Amino acid sequence: MTQSGHITRLTLEDPDAWAALLDPGEDILWQGRPALPRLPGLNRSIWTVVGVLSLPLALIIAIFALVPDATTRGVLGAGSGVALGLAGWWVIRAIRMNRTMLYTVTTHRAIISRAPLGGTGWVNSDSWDITSDMPLHLIEGPDVAAIHFASREVWDGGHMRSEPVGFLRLADPTTVLAALRQAQSLDRVRRDAVECQHI
Template structure:
């Protein structure tokens, strides 16, 4: 949606710099999309949950309540299976994107985390990547994060949007100073 000629929208007061203009706002699609990585993750979760289920069945034959400890692993396995089907679409339904003439904003509202708003300056130095398709994605930044096995790079952008080409063009215009 092009909102360039409108006054600052409700909720944006104090967040935008003087003279900063909203060029585009959108949301990622919330459909379930499974890639090969998701399918492999779900297969792993199936084996994880299945192993826990077999373990619980074998231990329950011995007697006592020791089998209950297998429920933790079974539930983790179910969570791994359900994440691509329920978790990712939930995250996308609670994410909003805004592009101004100087910055890109990503807003989320999640349980336990609350509301978060991150902004990323758009400069000529930003490496832009268009992942064309319907939906498509436009990547404009990256962050290094720490994980259990070291650091890894996270690609930041407007993911799973229907207007990826349009947004990519707007970002290129910002970089060239055309907005």
Template sequence: MKETAATAPARSASPAGWENILSEGERIMWQGRPGPGLTLAPVLPGRMAKAAVGLLLFGYLPVMNLSHGWPPFADLSPGRTILPLIFFAVVLTALHQLAGYALTRTLVRRRTWYTLTDRRAYIATDLPILGKRLKSWPITVASRLDYDGGTPGAVWFAEEKKRSGKSRYTMPIGFEQLDDAGHVYRLMRAIQQRQNA
């Protein structure tokens, strides 16, 4: 028997570029991109601690040299110059780590795309050298959603364990720098409520 429009089974055609990615019946609910603004979020405790030490030393150096007049260290003997140089090295290293982290995250966001379906959250990146990557996380009743309420805002929905040298830390995963973060958060809550019904 030949299929007609009335008898043919319903097919869910994936949008262009999503063929063989979405599951059967999976539907795209929202797509967007992060804003280009410079931000440190999510804040990593290790980097913030290093930056705090650098800033404290940066503030301490002028105080330490008030009795020496200007320019700083002008009347220090060679033997007493080593401590200020060490302080300056620590300050520059701390500030470089913080600024480098912020700049790297900003550059990555400019090559990032977000997609929310009725089942999963997708983050796609297209970075130099690393190329194109697509990661996804299921949105379930057990998913812990965290909306920061800012403008632009962020919605965090997962975590990833990472390692830097000998230290380990947890990196939050989510959609960042969104003008419509509240809308995206409500969509995710609706997904959870439907699953719980």
């Protein structure tokens, strides 16, 4: 399995720029982004971020107003602040993933593109050749799913470990899996054609 990476200047939604990045005869089968958290009325505005960040503060103020014992107030306030702070971090991280990442399945490759500065600017893309024997692992969750199709070695606390690579936070994994399998079928056809030429 081949992984390649490159950095280029484009907007994540610019079809002309994407056409320039594809090889001759390569077409896009599917594109999408990591799904946003499924919270009522959630959007990607600054007010969402402000609202999420204000939740821990609001609960801590309520605890201090309703609980008379200072020690209990401190423990409950700190615990609530940490828990809600982590929840706020999770929501903000998902929003950022949605804004700055784009997944692409082509007739030849699976591509993960990241735009660190937002929807425009320098885009870093990593791609993996889709072969007929590429393993596809669907991991389903309550709201979203992931599809792993490769792995990479990462340094973790003094030793190397294998980490799965793929598309995360998929709202419609069935469609993505179908596109990946279509690309695998096309690779099988290309391989068969090459073998026939050598017979």
